[in-house]
Amino acid sequence: MIKQYLLSPGPTPIPNEVELAMSETMIHHRTPQFNKVFEEARGGLKKLFGTKNDVIMFASSGTGAMEAAVANLFSPGDKVLVINGGKFGERWLNIANAYGLNPIDLKVEWGRAVKVAEVEKQLEAHPDIQGVLIQASETSTTVLHPVKEIASLTKGGPLFLVDGVTAVGVVPVPVDEWGIDVLVTGSQKALMLPPGLGFIALSDRAWDRTKKAKLPRFYFDLNLERKNQQKGSGAFTPAVSLIFGLRASLNMLEREGIEKVYARHARLCRATRAAATALGLKLLAPDSPSPAATGIFLPEGIDADKVLEYLRDRMNVTLAEGQDQLKGKVIRIAHVGYMGAFDVITAIAALEMALRKFGAEIPFGRGVAAAQEVLMEALP
């Protein structure tokens, strides 16, 4: 038996408590027994999303919830502004194109956050923009975008759609307080569940818009789901076992305290960044890092994909790769979800060893020591 370490930004490790909850005997989804579990999970989600409105669940991955947002809120030809700073910005763009919208592609340099002034400029130049689509945390570049500031620009104007797949449960993204119109996430990140659930919350004005929007929808019909989910199940067969697990994971977050959950993610992120810097490695997101994952450039001449393969297949440590133009150059160490201090230590120690194997002059322990200095903050 060789122990595996899953340190990727989704799927993420699953706590034993959640695994046990998911192994409950299957029950029928149109019963008072299921309704109770579902209602408790709905209550926990509302708190997590910071909204008085419903959080709708789909048996889909996070992309399904993104698609639901577009299909329910727009009409063919609607102009939308897409903040495109990575693979998931591209995903908004692809969904908008697939549904026949008219997206403006606001490209942002990979590794950087969008400038609020750039968004403001686009909104002034195109007063007919119906929606602004963004990632709170762009997982592919490990960047956090300024969602709160952009929300203040869209008040009373275009709808503001936020992909929070690696932000919800990682950093505060309070829907009602900030005036966000749509917030989306998936189960396999900070919610510490397997893949398979998509979540979406809407503001009052977004719910109003669903009545006027003309794009076709069937499985992802938010009004149909809201009507059914308010009655304690879904329009179709819900992912029963995942919802058992969801209730357990929401309880765990509540017990830890959501502010402490955010502080833990921030600390693990700072420790990872400190370690990379101590090892003389460059950070992918120098200015606006996402506390979900840290992107690190490996030294020139070392193929990052080969290092990742070695880490995974010889050392049993799974980290994530760089995508597109970052392929072979970057690795991403995740610290999202069921992660603690010793996951960071494992990741950094393993990276030091793998880099040495690939010929880098890495002094063993230097990155680990830098991470330990930060992690000690939680042990006063």
Ligand SMILES: Cc1ncc(COP(=O)(O)O)c(C=O)c1O
């Ligand atoms: C920011 C972001 N958005 C969207 C997605 C897509 O989610 P899924 O793979 O669950 O469809 C991901 C997945 O990693 C993500 O990180």
